[in-house]
Amino acid sequence: MCPRVRRGSKVKGGPQGPSLATPRAWARRVAARELARRVAELDYEILTDQVPERPALLANNADLSEQSRRIVAAIQELPPRQRQIMAWTYDGYAPAEIAEELDITPEAVRSSLRKARRSLIERLTQGKGSR
Structure with missing residues (x-):
C-alpha cells in the first residue's frame, strides 16, 4: 500500500466522510476513472502500425x-x-x-x-x- 494512504487516513479528493475505509478499492476505482478519462481524450487518428x-x-x-x-x-x-x-x-x-x-x-x-x-x-x- 502506498505509504501516504493508510487505512483510516483522510484523503483529499477521496470519498466523503472522516476516513477512507477501503483504500485499495478506492485506489482501483480512481485509477479506472482516470484511465477512462484519458482514453476519452485520445486522438483517434493514431495509426495502428505504430502500436x-x-x-x-x-x-x-x-x-x-x-x-x-x-x-x-x-x-x-x-x-x-x-x-x-x-x-x-x-x-x-x-x-x-x-x-x-x-x-x-x-x-x-x-x-x-x-x-x-x-x-x-x-x-x-x-x-x-x-x-
Whole structure:
C-alpha cells in the first residue's frame, strides 16, 4: 500500500466522510476513472502500425516462464469487463464487493467471472495434449 494512504487516513479528493475505509478499492476505482478519462481524450487518428506488439509492462518479460506467458496472453484476450472482474478477484475481493464497487449486480459479477474462468481454461488447455 502506498505509504501516504493508510487505512483510516483522510484523503483529499477521496470519498466523503472522516476516513477512507477501503483504500485499495478506492485506489482501483480512481485509477479506472482516470484511465477512462484519458482514453476519452485520445486522438483517434493514431495509426495502428505504430502500436507496439506487447504492452509496455510486458515488454521485458524474459523472466516469465512459458506457462506465465501463456496465462498473461490468455488474460489479455478476455473482454474488458471479464479482465476487470478477474483483477478485482485476484486482489481478493468477493463478488458482492466487486458488484458494489463497479455498480453492477452480484449475479453479473459471478456470470462474468464464470465466463472468464471457462475461457481461460479453454485457452490454457488447448494444445496441452500435443506436448
